[in-house]
Amino acid sequence: MKKVLVDQCECRCIHQERVDRARESALADDANSGMAQLFKAMGDPNRLRILWALQQEEMCVCDLARFLGVSESAVSHQLRLLRQLHLVSNRRQGPVLYYRLNDEHVRRLMELALEHIRE
């Protein structure tokens, strides 16, 4: 029995045109990856709580640690990720770093998500 490697799954309900159209209109890998990273960052309960809190008012690492009930180290790790994705930024005042939301998109994403789960 000869085996052939083809770009085809085992079932026969093939709508090749649909697959082709999906490939044509698919996001580029970097756009898809970037969007996935953004959603994943907002997909952790504690990070989401951080973003929701910073939506109202800027806070320092220590405040956020108390608010969440986790170590400052844990908050710092999460804030680094959020900074890298440009979701938050900070300003220094003496020894204290105050973090805030960096972006109006984040606020709107949270609003939309809230609408969805309440439908």
Place this chain on the structure above:
Amino acid sequence: MKKVLVDQCECRCIHQERVDRARESALADDANSGMAQLFKAMGDPNRLRILWALQQEEMCVCDLARFLGVSESAVSHQLRLLRQLHLVSNRRQGPVLYYRLNDEHVRRLMELALEHIRE
């Protein structure tokens, strides 16, 4: 040395009013959890590709498996999650299940995310 358990982190840059306000306006646990689940579901590259593809046109499991280059089983697992979160729904035509986006929110969430990463 006596140790006391207090709701307080070790640093002294305490803005208790900020922590209190954050707690007052914080999301309820179930809302926070629900939003996090939604974002997490959209935070996987393959699930995001599925949602993006279904935005255009309904597709069956087999089509999606070919499109992504993974097994039908993998797609089926992902679709179950997306169904549970009401992100997709399906219709049966004979033996074939056609999946489609269930919600306009998802489309807008993807648009907003795309805007964010292109800023």
Place this chain on the structure above:
DNA sequence: TTACTACCTGAGCATCTGTTCATGTAATAA
């Protein structure tokens, strides 16, 4: 300088996630 504060970083580890594989199920047709 030294001491202190607020924050950052890497290591380690328990838990979670996404995939494949093997098997099961519902609908269809001979």
Place this chain on the structure above:
DNA sequence: TTATTACATGAACAGATGCTCAGGTAGTAA
């Protein structure tokens, strides 16, 4: 009935994730 098709499900496993702990760094002040 039996066979086939399209899809679902559970187990298993490699890899990712989020936390704590220990130690390090930048800014401030005596």
